[in-house]
């Protein structure tokens with residue numbers, strides 16, 4: 001079937017990427033749509049395109065080439081398609097047709113106006129895994145004393161949670177109706193809620209967390225962990241399940257459930273590892289003493305709770321002692337969980353103990369900015385939004401409007417998002433060249449303002465955005 005566009009024309013040369021079993025089949029001449037982005041997108045995108053093209057030309061000597069297809073979203077789309085046409089059908093058609101796309105940041109107004117175009121793209125194409133690696137490039141200035149110890153990948157659920165955007169403004173008819181219904185019908189009917197009431201002047205938002213959404217994200221995170229060497233072959237489920245039991249707590253439980261059902265042979269949970277190693281150290285250990293060692297405060301618990309923990313110890317030993325016991329668990333993927341506020345301090349105090357951080361949408365949004373800050377800031381934070389039939393690559397940061405059009409912003413994050421795209425396409429040689437170029441530029445103190453101001457001694461003057469791109473390319477041949 002011929003695909004038709006209203007205002008854009010695909011390149012006349014180049015081929016289409018297709019997907020099979022969730023993996024892209026990439027020709028040597030793929031057509032790849034790109035969105036320039038708002039704000040600093042005008043600076044970052046040209047720098048990124050130049051670096052990616054130069055790396056491919058150097059790595060493959062003309063055998064491979066990306067045929068870029070400019071598509072529109074955000075402010076630029078409104079200029080071409082008309083007022084309020086922030087995300088035109090042409091753009092969606094192109095991304096669907098060509099499967100892999102890359103974008104600059106897009107503006108979202110606060111407290112009103114359009115909902116996020118970035119979030120909309122993730123939801124429209126069901127890009128359920130937002131993958132944001134945070135690793136340190138030697139020489140990058142950091143507010144942290146040992147940034148090289150942090151090497152984590154945030155796997156953020158990307159389609160649900162409060163980002164579904166189902167909310168009602170305070171004082172509107174529906175918000176009032178909903179609060180009244182909750183206060184009079186639902187809350188009193190649920191004894192655990194006691195006499196709680198929602199304030200009558202509240203705005204209301206809905207936070208859906210589904211089993212399907214949680215488990216497909218955790219599946220991707222575990223599959224990635226399987227490719228990592230020890231001790232990085234581990235997945236931490238991040239949640240605030242102590243407070244939000246049926247959303248965040250359920251995310252944790254569904255994560256463990258998936259690990260134990262789909263990946264039983266290759267996974268061990270942290271709790272299981274404690275139970276197994278207790279028995280390894282003392283083969284005569286009673287079930288109750290084992291339970292006492294894995295559950296601090298065991299002796300103060302009710303008999304019912306003690307019995308439950310003893311039952312868990314028994315069932316773990318019955319189920320996996322043969323396959324995971326006697327030290328075998330040490331070669332498996334470790335799945336553990338941490339409460340969200342704690343993980344923010346853990347990545348600073350114990351950075352080397354973590355690897356893949358599987359999160360829900362909001363926690364992952366916060367955590368990916370925080371982790372990027374440790375390894376040098378938002379100029380060094382790449383990302384990918386991955387689904388089963390489409391992937392869109394974009395940085396962790398936003399439009400940084402105060403720097404727009406000044407040719408000063410760090411294009412590193414979108415360039416590194418391009419590296420992730422090349423790796424996803426299987427074009428590893430080009431990806432490696434760019435990583436080498438970035439590492440060498442930073443080591444030579446050829447950096448943009450954000451890194452320049454933190455370096456000791458500060459670099460003055462810093463490179464412009466476009467000069468940083470040239471510096472990266474100049475190191476391809478080192």
Ligand SMILES: NC(=O)C1=CN([C@@H]2O[C@H](COP(=O)(O)OP(=O)(O)OC[C@H]3O[C@@H](n4cnc5c(N)ncnc54)[C@H](OP(=O)(O)O)[C@@H]3O)[C@@H](O)[C@H]2O)C=CC1
Nearest residue numbers: 105106107108109118378379396397398399400409410450
């Ligand atoms: N995926 C997307 O497209 C995203 C879009 N947004 C949107 O972007 C807009 C602006 O958001 P805002 O909260 O200001 O966050 P931003 O991430 O855009 O910028 C905040 C600050 O982070 C630093 N920063 C950001 N990008 C870079 C970079 N490439 N190099 C160096 N430093 C950088 C700058 O700090 P300093 O000035 O101190 O150097 C900047 O002022 C909002 O509309 C928001 O919704 C936000 C996040 C993601």
Ligand SMILES: O=C(O)CCC(=O)C(=O)O
Nearest residue numbers: 107108116118119365396
């Ligand atoms: O869409 C937006 O404007 C913000 C999204 C965001 O912060 C993110 O995805 O990290």
Ligand SMILES: [Mg+2]
Nearest residue numbers: 365366369396
């Ligand atoms: Mg964010």
